[in-house]
Amino acid sequence: AYYVAFMAIGVTFVIATGGIDLSIGTVAICCALIGGTLMEKGLAMPLVLLVILLCGSLFGLINGILVSRLGLPAFIATLGTMMVSRGLGSIVSKTKTISFPQGSANGAWFREIFMITKEGGPLPKNFPTGFLLLAVCAVIMAVVLNKTKTGRYILSIGSNKEATRLSGINVKKYETLAYVFSGFFAALAGIAYVAVFSTAQPNTGNGFELDAIAGVVIGGTSLSGGVGSIVGTIIGVFIMTVLKIGFPYIGVQSHYQLFITGIILVFAVYMDILNRKRKG
DSSP: OHHHHHHHHHHHHHHHTTOOOTTHHHHHHHHHHHHHHHHHTTOOHHHHHHHHHHHHHHHHHHHHIIIIISOOOHHHHHHHHHHHHHHHHHHHHTTOOEEOOOTTSTTGGGGGGTOOOSSSSSSOTTOOHHHHHHHHHHHHHHHHHHHSHHHHHHHHHHHOHHHHHHTTOOHHHHHHHHHHHHHHHHHHHHHHHHHHHSEEOTTOOTTHHHHHHHHHHHTTOOTTSSOOOHHHHHHHHHHHHHHHHHHHHTTOOHHHHHHHHHHHHHHHHHHHHHHHHHHO
């Protein structure tokens, strides 16, 4: 579930501002479809990966502008972007499945970023290199959120946006940046997804955002904003992944899994509310 973890890292910044990003799941797949379509037209894989990341960042920038500068509610703005990205992915791919190179095919090397697929290298076959990339990203973004001016401003916006603005901080800039982070990591999640599953389809991506947001909230980031933890987010995603993998082994069907996940999410939000009341 590397792709869910990457999405969760990015959306942690948005939720820390008191916002929400419902578009990350469809943006991840849309960016992968755009990159895959360009790949089929002959674009080199390094440029394909760059285009995917730039597309995700652009979607994040659009969300940030809609929310911070045009004043749209984050729920409505990102719901709209979710629909746009879903439609755009279908348009670009012409509603067909896009396949990415496998095995010894030209360009298949990008899979090694997430899983060693060949023998004879310094690392054993099937070594989860994606875990190393996830760990590096988590450490970097944890430092950004908790140890830098950017992170402190983002958390401050979530705590009290008006007070932050009156203190001279450019609220629009840092709120927009939070959405750019979310879009960038959604695109990285798209790359991770196609590296693992080999294909991207226009109708996939729906619901990915719920798993990511649930992981963020379970990890201790407050939906009210002002509190955020990347380490907590990774732990939350791990818990969600364990539940998803474990449920089938004990005979829990998929629709019950979604039901139980929803209950866990509501419980986590309720505990956050109680915690805030105690502190207040």
